[in-house]
Amino acid sequence: MTKIKFGTDGWRAIIAEDYTVENVKRVAAGTAIWMKANEAAQVVIGHDARFGGELFAHTTTRVMGAYGMKVKLAKGFVSTPMVSLGVVKTGSDLGVVITASHNPPSYNGFKLKSKLGGPMIPAQVAEVESHIPDTFDRALPTLQEMEAQGLLEYVDLEQIYVDHVTDSFDLESIRNADFKIAYDAMYGAGQNALRRLLPDAVLLHCDYNPSFMGQAPEPIHRNLSELSALIKNDPSIGLGLANDGDADRIGMYDEDGNFVDSHHILLLLLLYMHEYKKQTGKVVVTFSVTEKMQELAKQFGLDIEVTKIGFKYIAEIMAQEPVLVGGEESGGLAVSGHIPERDGIWIGLTIMEFMAKSGKSIKALIHEVYDRVGSFAYDRDDLHLTEAKKQSIIKQCQEGSLKAFGPYQVERVEDIDGFKFYFGGSRWVMIRPSGTEPVLRVYAQAPEHGEVRQILDATHKALLG
CATH class of the missing domain: 3.40.120.10 (Alpha-D-Glucose-1,6-Bisphosphate, subunit A, domain 3)
Incomplete structure (x- = not known):
């Protein structure tokens, strides 16, 4: 049994490793259980252009049907905003998007959208996560059976979106x-x-x-x-x-x-x-x-x-x-x-x-x-590190042991989410682990592009030697 955790923007995993039909059933079941507990009855489901999108969207739809939920299912691949808008336009209670967004092609994912047409708030995501069962063995209806029972309707989310844009x-x-x-x-x-x-x-x-x-x-x-x-x-x-x-x-x-x-x-x-x-x-x-x-x-x-x-x-x-x-x-x-x-x-x-x-x-x-x-330039590097090295760097940041990056002396630090080191004069570097990938992100700003690169290079040397 794999423990399923939602990251910064949904659950994401590598297809055929942790992102399997069985695990998608479990996440869909947790979502349906949450819907029942919150008196929600109708969900919009769509998938993007990734591998297996239709299979996983249909699997999610059938799990929803097993719990008696009504499903508005997108025709073909759609964008995440199309699903979010579709939730609002159809008066639904929730949206599910089968997508791993910008992740590499080996990934797929599961995003949750609120009835307001945006991401579900973190507290509610945590509730859904807590409802995900360790196993799932309910019998699933077919899509045809769901249609016959009035639990499934196909919707053209792309047309809804195009009409909305045209009006706006x-x-x-x-x-x-x-x-x-x-x-x-x-x-x-x-x-x-x-x-x-x-x-x-x-x-x-x-x-x-x-x-x-x-x-x-x-x-x-x-x-x-x-x-x-x-x-x-x-x-x-x-x-x-x-x-x-x-x-x-x-x-x-x-x-x-x-x-x-x-x-x-x-x-x-x-x-x-x-x-x-x-x-x-x-x-x-x-x-x-x-x-x-x-x-x-x-x-x-x-x-x-x-x-x-x-x-x-x-x-x-x-x-x-x-x-x-x-x-x-x-x-x-x-x-x-x-x-x-x-x-x-x-x-x-x-x-x-x-x-x-x-x-x-x-x-x-x-x-x-x-x-x-005033003018400024910005860039970001993504460092693919071992988990041990990543945690070691974060520990350095937490302990306040990083006082300078090459010639750049730290004047102050903010740590709202990650660590932002200010050098003065619109210059800073920020260090933060990704919430969806095994990556350490390093962001920098300076008045000119050349100096942004200098700050990033100095940061790499300070962190990695």
Whole structure:
């Protein structure tokens, strides 16, 4: 019996090792038991483009049927935001997405979505986890039997999503703008919706390939060299957009093929939503996001809150009070006027609309941000270490024995979630173990890209010798 634990964003495991049909049955059973205990009766279920998605979604559906739950089951692969929106639009109590998001292709996973259309709050996830049985041996109905009993209905979540986007954006201004858009789906679940919404976009990796050609579908610069090269070789392309495997995260490129990280996108979103659209609300960011967001929020007179890493902490606040912009360093971003959920396509369209309405390039808009908070650069390294070495480094951080990284002297440390070492002058490095992978993440910020690399290299030397 494998003990199943939910991480930063759901349960994830390697297919055929711990991620098996039997273990998916157990997790689905824990979810159904939680639903019964909370008088929930209807669940939306969908899967992304990963290997085995349909099998595991059907397995989850049949377990729900065994507990008498009504299921709205997606047709074909869908993005995580499509399931989240589907929960709201169908008046359901819960959403389940079979996805491992940006993890390598050998993984699959199980995400839980609340009736509000965002991640289930951590306390409820812990309750579901506590209900997961050690074994599962109930007889399961077939999908056909569930349909006959009125427990199963197939829904077109992609159409629901496309209709919602069409009602919410000025797509004509985006389609008629004087720049082309390049889109890299990374073989993920956003490919069909984006093709429908922006039929003239230049498309990359927009076909069904559960192996992702061996590449983890995470929209960070080192995984997007083809998109960058495409933009550099085509002057008519004004923006590059990429999404991860379940299309809730975003990667972006300017007209020169330079990567635009999530910190800069968050600043652009805040500028557009408040200064241009005249909207207001709270700003919520995770611990790894640049402090420039705090500077801009203060200039606008907006409250800002910093949370632990994980979009679920942002979603919990979004469920309780009006949030204008929320986001995390890893590309999960949200704005008001949508569900309390990160959505890579939605955020991409928001930036495109900003460009189209302002008549400015993304580079020009970033300089508008710099005029307010100063320029900066950022990068992140992922260190694949033994568990023993990872724990040794975390112990050093906890004990406060790291006073300098090469020439960079530590002025102060914050430890909301991981450890952020400030050097002064908009320079910092942050160290944190991943919540979903056997990885130690090292984040850095400095005024220029070259110095970011120097900080990262100095940190590696200090940690690894």
